[in-house]
Amino acid sequence: MTSGWDAMARWRDRRMGANGDLWHRSLIDPAVRRVVGPVRGLRVVDVACGNGYLARRMARAGAATVVGFDRSAPNVRIARGHERNDPTGARFEVADAARLPLPTGTTDLVVANMALMDIADARGAIREAARVLGPNGRFVFSIAHPCFDLDDRSLWSVERGFGTDGIYRATVWRKVRGYRVEGRSRIPWEVSAGRIVWTESFHRTLSTYSGYLRAARLVVTRLEEPWPLPEIVAKSPQGTFLTEIPLHLVVEAVPRAAPTRGSRTRQRSRAGASRRSGSGARTPGTGSRGRGSTTVS
């Protein structure tokens, strides 16, 4: 079945080019690149790679191998076309993020840039990222910020007026509704005058993403809320708002170390010690906004 991503692959490629569109270039990618760090010598997978610009960039930066996967065949054709015209060594394949055609434990870095919120089975995609990572691997992903960018359920509100200090100013609010209501929404993209292509997006709460990572035995080691660079502040009407409220998250997660025999014994003896001393016990009715639930002191 043709998806919206298929239908607008060419249009999106023109926007993204080799360095990303304005939003990637001057807001999302600087944080992604910082969190990814040096890739020289790494075996890298770019999940939901779009036109492949980031995969190709990582190949150029000296990654040992780079494979970009996307479910959209037109995107993969476009990425391969760029590779033919200007080879970097990156490879591109059609694949679903929740079923990567890769052996277990063979990757050092999995990147999913602005993709998990567009993937119906994000739990499966995260599980697959974890499966293909080696024990020292890292999973880096960026997503629309689940708290502030809920598609048509979030918007900017700008109020202008005099403050109590007598100064006339604009106050920027980000209005959000239905944060706890997870589900699918349709995103319109105006690819030419009057022609709208729709894609699907899936809002999930932070707790849901955290649960998916936990189920995949991944632990979060870094989290950034990208700051806008001057370019987007100057060029986008939302630029200055982004200096107050972030619309994206960049996350690094790594495989949780399997407990060794020794560490299990150590954990057990620590638990025994805290039971004996009374520390670590659950204390009813404290620390949780008076809802009577329990907390660990």
Ligand SMILES: C[S@@+](CC[C@H](N)C(=O)[O-])C[C@H]1O[C@@H](n2cnc3c(N)ncnc32)[C@H](O)[C@@H]1O
């Ligand atoms: C917003 S685009 C991001 C593309 C690219 N990472 C970038 O930053 O330009 C989302 C991408 O997810 C891909 N996608 C959606 N569902 C997918 C799935 N289940 N498996 C693999 N790719 C998927 C789409 O084809 C699209 O290329």
